[in-house]
Amino acid sequence: MASVARKNLFEDIPRFLVAQAGIMFAVSLVTIQTGILNGFSRSTSALIDDSEVDIWVSAEEMVNLQLTLPIPAATVSEIHAMDGVEQAEAFISRTTTWRSPTGDIAPVQMIGFDPASRMFRMGQLTEGAIANLQEPYTVIPDRANLGALGLDEVGQSASINSLPVTITGFTRGTQSIASSAYVFASLRTANAYLNSGLTTTSNCQLEGDRLTCSNMFERDASDIALDPPRALRGSDGITFVMVKAQPGQDLNVLSRRIEAEFDGMVAHTQTELSTLTRNYWVGSTGIGFVLGLGAGVGVVVGVVIVSQILYASVVDHMKEFGTLKAMGASDWMIYRIIIEQALWMAILGYIPSIALCGGLGWWTFATQGITILITPGTAVVVLGITVGMCVVSALFAIQKVTHVDPAIVFKA
Amino acid sequence: MVVSSLQSPVTYPIHSLPAPAASSSYPVEHQPRRAAIAADHLNMVFRSGGGSYPALSDVQLRVPSGIVQLLMGPSGSGKTTLLSILAGILTPTDGAVHLLGEDITQMSRRELARFRLENIGFIFQGFNLFPALTAAENVELALKTKGVSRRFARKEALDLLEQVGLADKAKQLPKNLSGGQKQRVAIARALASDPPLIMADEPTAALDSHSGHAVIDLLCRLAKERDRTVLMVTHDPRIIDVADRVLYLEDGKLTQTPQS
Ligand SMILES: Nc1ncnc2c1ncn2[C@@H]1O[C@H](COP(=O)(O)OP(=O)(O)OP(=O)(O)O)[C@@H](O)[C@H]1O
Ligand SMILES: [Mg+2]
Numbered sequence: 001m002a003s004v005a006r007k008n009l010f011e012d013i014p015r016f017l018v019a020q021a022g023i024m025f026a027v028s029l030v031t032i033q034t035g036i037l038n039g040f041s042r043s044t045s046a047l048i049d050d051s052e053v054d055i056w057v058s059a060e061e062m063v064n065l066q067l068t069l070p071i072p073a074a075t076v077s078e079i080h081a082m083d084g085v086e087q088a089e090a091f092i093s094r095t096t097t098w099r100s101p102t103g104d105i106a107p108v109q110m111i112g113f114d115p116a117s118r119m120f121r122m123g124q125l126t127e128g129a130i131a132n133l134q135e136p137y138t139v140i141p142d143r144a145n146l147g148a149l150g151l152d153e154v155g156q157s158a159s160i161n162s163l164p165v166t167i168t169g170f171t172r173g174t175q176s177i178a179s180s181a182y183v184f185a186s187l188r189t190a191n192a193y194l195n196s197g198l199t200t201t202s203n204c205q206l207e208g209d210r211l212t213c214s215n216m217f218e219r220d221a222s223d224i225a226l227d228p229p230r231a232l233r234g235s236d237g238i239t240f241v242m243v244k245a246q247p248g249q250d251l252n253v254l255s256r257r258i259e260a261e262f263d264g265m266v267a268h269t270q271t272e273l274s275t276l277t278r279n280y281w282v283g284s285t286g287i288g289f290v291l292g293l294g295a296g297v298g299v300v301v302g303v304v305i306v307s308q309i310l311y312a313s314v315v316d317h318m319k320e321f322g323t324l325k326a327m328g329a330s331d332w333m334i335y336r337i338i339i340e341q342a343l344w345m346a347i348l349g350y351i352p353s354i355a356l357c358g359g360l361g362w363w364t365f366a367t368q369g370i371t372i373l374i375t376p377g378t379a380v381v382v383l384g385i386t387v388g389m390c391v392v393s394a395l396f397a398i399q400k401v402t403h404v405d406p407a408i409v410f411k412a
Numbered sequence: 413m414v415v416s417s418l419q420s421p422v423t424y425p426i427h428s429l430p431a432p433a434a435s436s437s438y439p440v441e442h443q444p445r446r447a448a449i450a451a452d453h454l455n456m457v458f459r460s461g462g463g464s465y466p467a468l469s470d471v472q473l474r475v476p477s478g479i480v481q482l483l484m485g486p487s488g489s490g491k492t493t494l495l496s497i498l499a500g501i502l503t504p505t506d507g508a509v510h511l512l513g514e515d516i517t518q519m520s521r522r523e524l525a526r527f528r529l530e531n532i533g534f535i536f537q538g539f540n541l542f543p544a545l546t547a548a549e550n551v552e553l554a555l556k557t558k559g560v561s562r563r564f565a566r567k568e569a570l571d572l573l574e575q576v577g578l579a580d581k582a583k584q585l586p587k588n589l590s591g592g593q594k595q596r597v598a599i600a601r602a603l604a605s606d607p608p609l610i611m612a613d614e615p616t617a618a619l620d621s622h623s624g625h626a627v628i629d630l631l632c633r634l635a636k637e638r639d640r641t642v643l644m645v646t647h648d649p650r651i652i653d654v655a656d657r658v659l660y661l662e663d664g665k666l667t668q669t670p671q672s
Contacts, residue, residue: 328529
C-alpha cells in the first residue's frame, strides 16, 4: 500500500523543498549550538578526562582545574606514603605572563607535570615529543594558540617572567576554550618560571602529631641567573597532587582518608573534578543559556515552518480528508496520515542536517581549531527534538482536520 | 443481524457475467423487498446568522433493497441535504432514518462512522480522489480504511479497476484521467469491500452526456449484479431510464411526480 502521507508530501516538490530547507535550518541550529556547548564543556575538562588519575588532591579552596591555591610539594611524598596509594605526582597549573618573540604579552596557563608520568596525558602531539620537555626551559603549547602566542614553528624562542623559553613541540585539541593558552612544561621548568624572581620561605610547625606548613612567597628582583631549573623542594608551591590508587581501592574511601589526613585539602575523583570544572565554566560563562537560547530559536523556527507546511498541505487535501471521514474512516486513521507526514519531514530534514553539521564540525576543527562536538548522544537527542518538533507541528493540522465537516464532500 | 446476509465476501464472481448491453435499462416495476433505506418525518432546519431556513419538511420515504433509486429536483430543493442525512453524515433536526433496519439517528458519531464504513459506498460529483495517489492506490486506500489487509488490498484494487474497465489505467494519477475515467475510479472505490448501499450525489454533473451515461450504466450494472441498493441524486433527466424508481424533491418536500 502506498503511503498517502509520503505521496502528499512529494506531491508538491517546491513546497516540500522549502519545508525541508526550513527543517534543516532548524535542526542544524540546534545541533551546532549543542555541539558548541559540548565542545566547550569537553574542552574545559579535556586535560582531566584524558589523564589516568584516580584522585586529584588540592587546596580546599579549589574552584576548578584552573583556579585554586598552591599547596606544598611535600604533600606529594606524604600522600605517596599512604596505604592504598600506588603513585602520587605533582601537578602545577597557574597563570602567568607570556612575552612573544615580537614582544607582545599574553596570559598563559602554565601546566607543569612529570614528562615521565604515566598518569597525566597532555593530549595529542603534532610535533615534538613529551621527552623533549626534560630539556630545561622548554615548553609545548597547543596549536590553537599559535596566533595568541606569536609563534609559528618548533624551535622559536619567547620568554616567561623574563626567563627565556624554547618551543619544543605542539599539541592539538587540548586547549580549553575558556582558559588562557595552555603551555606544557616539566615540573622543574614550570616551577622555575612561576617562581622566578620569587623566593619562598616555608614555616612548618608540629602540633601534636600533625605538621602544619605555611609558605611565604617574596619577590627578589636581583635574581636573574639562568641556572638549570632545580628539582622541586618540599616547600615549593604546586597545584594538585595526582594520585593513582592501588588496584581494588575504593576511590571514595581513599579520598576521605586523604582529606582526613591533610587539613585544608580536598580530594576529588577524576569524574568529580571533571564535572566540577565543566559546570563551573558552563555556569560562570552563561554559555549554556546563550547556546540554549539559540537552540530554542531553532526549534521555534522549525515548528513554525513545519506547521505551516503541514497545515497548508492539510487545507489542500480537505476534500480528500473529508471524503475519508464521510466513508467512515476513524479520526485516528486521519491523524496517522498527518503524523506520518510529519515524521517523514522530520527524518528527511534530520539526515542531511546531521551530515551537514558533521561536515561543518570537521571543517571548523580543521580550520579554526574550534570543536563542535557531535556525539552519538547529541545525534539521538537532536533526532528526538526533531521528531518532537514535527509532531507538535502536526497538532495544528490535526485540529484543523478534526473540525472538518464530512458534509463538505458533497459540495462541488 | 439481517445486514450480514447482504454482505458478501470480498471476492467477486464477475468474470462469469455476460457483457453489458449497449444501452441497458432496468425494469421500473420492481417487487419491493425489505426497505434498505427508510426515513420517517424528517425535518431539517438550517440556522445561520440569526435566521432559520427549513431545507426539508416532513420527508417520508422507503427505498427497497436492491433497486436503483433516483432523487431529482430543482437546484436548492434539498437533495444533497436529504442524501447527507440518509447517509448519516448530517443529523436531521428531527425524524428517524433506518438503514438496513438499523436506526442510525440513535447512533453515536463513532458508531455512525463505523456503520458508514461497513455499509455505504460514496460517489461524489467532484470525484474526490487523492490527487497524489494513482487510480489503484485510491481504491487501495478505501480498502485499507475498511480493514482489508495490505496484501489483499492491492489485488482487490486491480480487480475492481478491471471491473470498471480501467485495468490499464491503474498506475495513472487522477490528473491524467478523463472525467469519466475518474468517476469510474470513484465507482471502483465505492464498491470496495462490496457495501450494501451506494449513495451518489450528481455523479454525472461534471461529465459530458456520453461519458455520463456510460458511468451510470456501469454503476447500475455493477449494483444489479451484486444486488446492491443505489440512491442517486441527479439533475440529469437522461438517467431516468436506468432507474427503478424516481422521487422528486421540491422546496424540501418529497413527491412522486415532478410538480413543474
Ligand atoms: N449548511 C447549510 N447552512 C445553511 N443552509 C444550507 C446549508 N446547506 C444547505 N443549505 C440550504 O438548504 C437548501 C438545500 O440545499 P441543497 O444543497 O440540499 O440543495 P440541492 O437540492 O442539493 O441543490 P443543487 O441541485 O444545487 O445541488 C439550499 O437553499 C441551501 O442554501
Ligand atoms: Mg446538491
